[in-house]
Amino acid sequence: MDTEVLVVGAGPTGLMTASELLVAGVAAVVVDKLPRRSELSRAGGVQARTLDALDQRGLLEPLLATGDYPTGAGHFAGIHFSPAHFEDRLLWRSVPQVAIEAFFEDHLATQGLHVRRDHDLVGLDQDDDGVTATFADGTTIRSRYLVAADGGHSTVRSLLRADFPGRPGTMTVVAADVRLSGAGQKMSHTWGADGTWAALFPLGTDPQGRPLLRLALGGPNRSLPRDVPITDDELRDGLDTVFGSTVQLEEVVYARRITNAARQVAQYRHGRVFLAGDAAHVHLPLGAQGMNTGLQDAFNLGWKLAAAVHGWAPADLLDTYHTERHLVGVGVLRNVQAQSLLMDWAGTRDPDVLAARDVFADLARLPSVQRHLGDVLSGMAIRYPMPGSHHLVGRPAPASSHEFLRTGRGLLLDPSDQFAKVADLWSDRVDRVRAGEPMLVRPDGYVCWAGDPEELEPALGRWFGPRR
Numbered sequence: 180m181d182t183e184v185l186v187v188g189a190g191p192t193g194l195m196t197a198s199e200l201l202v203a204g205v206a207a208v209v210v211d212k213l214p215r216r217s218e219l220s221r222a223g224g225v226q227a228r229t230l231d232a233l234d235q236r237g238l239l240e241p242l243l244a245t246g247d248y249p250t251g252a253g254h255f256a257g258i259h260f261s262p263a264h265f266e267d268r269l270l271w272r273s274v275p276q277v278a279i280e281a282f283f284e285d286h287l288a289t290q291g292l293h294v295r296r297d298h299d300l301v302g303l304d305q306d307d308d309g310v311t312a313t314f315a316d317g318t319t320i321r322s323r324y325l326v327a328a329d330g331g332h333s334t335v336r337s338l339l340r341a342d343f344p345g346r347p348g349t350m351t352v353v354a355a356d357v358r359l360s361g362a363g364q365k366m367s368h369t370w371g372a373d374g375t376w377a378a379l380f381p382l383g384t385d386p387q388g389r390p391l392l393r394l395a396l397g398g399p400n401r402s403l404p405r406d407v408p409i410t411d412d413e414l415r416d417g418l419d420t421v422f423g424s425t426v427q428l429e430e431v432v433y434a435r436r437i438t439n440a441a442r443q444v445a446q447y448r449h450g451r452v453f454l455a456g457d458a459a460h461v462h463l464p465l466g467a468q469g470m471n472t473g474l475q476d477a478f479n480l481g482w483k484l485a486a487a488v489h490g491w492a493p494a495d496l497l498d499t500y501h502t503e504r505h506l507v508g509v510g511v512l513r514n515v516q517a518q519s520l521l522m523d524w525a526g527t528r529d530p531d532v533l534a535a536r537d538v539f540a541d542l543a544r545l546p547s548v549q550r551h552l553g554d555v556l557s558g559m560a561i562r563y564p565m566p567g568s569h570h571l572v573g574r575p576a577p578a579s580s581h582e583f584l585r586t587g588r589g590l591l592l593d594p595s596d597q598f599a600k601v602a603d604l605w606s607d608r609v610d611r612v613r614a615g616e617p618m619l620v621r622p623d624g625y626v627c628w629a630g631d632p633e634e635l636e637p638a639l640g641r642w643f644g645p646r647r
């Protein structure tokens with residue numbers, strides 16, 4: 180074997196996977212076909228559950244120290260949430276994807292893991308012992324497991340002939356990084372009379388310190404094939420239709436057409452190969468979920484692969500990656516498609532759609548609805564299917580446990596020193612701390628036991644393998 184785990188793709192998903200493997204003491208190689216890191220802005224926001232994951236590894240503070248990243252509360256279908264409903268958690272943070280990639284790449288490099296660039300994977304073979312990846316220059320890397328984090332056009336997914344069901348794109352919208360004058364506070368969705376719409380979000384500043392905005396633009400007759408070049412005139416015309424002459428285009432830094440294709444692989448696991456991030460699910464970037472879902476795929480998968488490499492993974496542990504993350508992906512695609520409809524991104528001006536949007540907008544003013552939708556988008560609503568009837572089982576562990584999860588090991592909170600004897604049988608994989616409420620927490624911060632003391636030992640075996 181050349182390495183234990185080969186990670187294909189140095190986007191956020193691949194880098195987070197590698198980081199988790201290193202935490203668990205597993206050798207990994209990360210390859211990417213690009214000669215250097217992409218400087219395109221893409222994702223602009225980190226959700227609460229991802230912030231939690233970073234905090235659990237002690238990476239949140241160092242990441243936030245790399246720039247000035249404002250907080251926000253996010254939106255669903257353009258209807259903004261009030262931060263007042265989310266005071267019990269970390270608020271959405273506007274950290275651009277480029278900053279996250281740079282941070283993780285540096286973080287890995289300080290541990291001796293340097294991304295191998297110019298490595299374009301073109302072939303894949305797996306057998307009972309491992310996976311052989313072949314690159315365009317004819318070289319190969321042999322590993323025990325392979326994580327395909329190679330994005331929405333995943334080569335690995337194609338080579339596996341993995342079923343990728345869903346809906347093909349039926350329209351495109353423009354996503355552009357721009358400088359505007361006169362945009363002022365127009366930081367939401369605005370519709371023009373003919374159904375053209377524009378959405379603006381702050382993207383920080385350009386290298387000269389001038390404010391940059393993400394502009395999304397669409398509507399009737401504005402859905403063009405992806406390969407049609409985007410001109411400044413096209414953007415000017417759209418802005419003019421929506422805002423009149425009040426908003427002027429100063430500069431287009433970057434523009435692309437994105438589609439509303441919504442697909443998800445039927446199986447996240449193919450033997451020794453695991454699909455993660457955009458390689459496993461593609462959808463419109465609505466509600467800041469794509470990168471976040473990928474980062475959380477990685478957080479779910481990393482410790483499980485490490486357990487398999489270390490030889491203590493229970494028989495079906497690796498399969499739970501599919502069970503848990505496919506379910507989350509289904510929910511993401513569903514809410515993105517609902518948002519796209521409610522926002523009328525296709526620009527139909529269909530009265531039924533507009534009526535549904537009005538009714539929904541009324542509902543979304545209710546604090547309980549805001550809270551529910553905020554939980555869904557931020558990942559805080561996740562409840563993984565697990566044995567155990569206690570209401571905490573399958574849910575994120577409380578923030579007070581984060582400081583004890585830095586090691587990437589399991590965690591038993593045992594405030595009254597009740598479980599020392601049984602915990603000792605797993606002490607090489609699970610830390611026991613006299614704090615909090617009694618609960619067993621997986622390395623990815625999800626509660627896997629609480630409540631009935633009789634259920635603790637079976638839970639330890641189920642998630643952490645045989646006793647010492």
Ligand SMILES: Cc1cc2nc3c(=O)[nH]c(=O)nc-3n(C[C@H](O)[C@H](O)[C@H](O)COP(=O)(O)OP(=O)(O)OC[C@H]3O[C@@H](n4cnc5c(N)ncnc54)[C@H](O)[C@@H]3O)c2cc1C
Nearest residue numbers: 188190191192212222223300330456457464467469470471
């Ligand atoms: C305009 C826009 C706005 C967005 N906004 C948000 C947002 O606010 N919040 C959010 O959460 N998400 C957002 N997203 C989505 C987010 O950008 C993606 O979900 C995220 O990039 C997925 O990360 P990934 O690591 O899975 O894949 P990618 O970032 O696509 O990384 C894949 C990597 O694999 C490499 N690769 C591909 N093929 C090969 C090969 N054959 N061999 C070796 N390497 C290969 C690529 O070079 C690339 O570096 C947005 C996307 C767009 C386009």
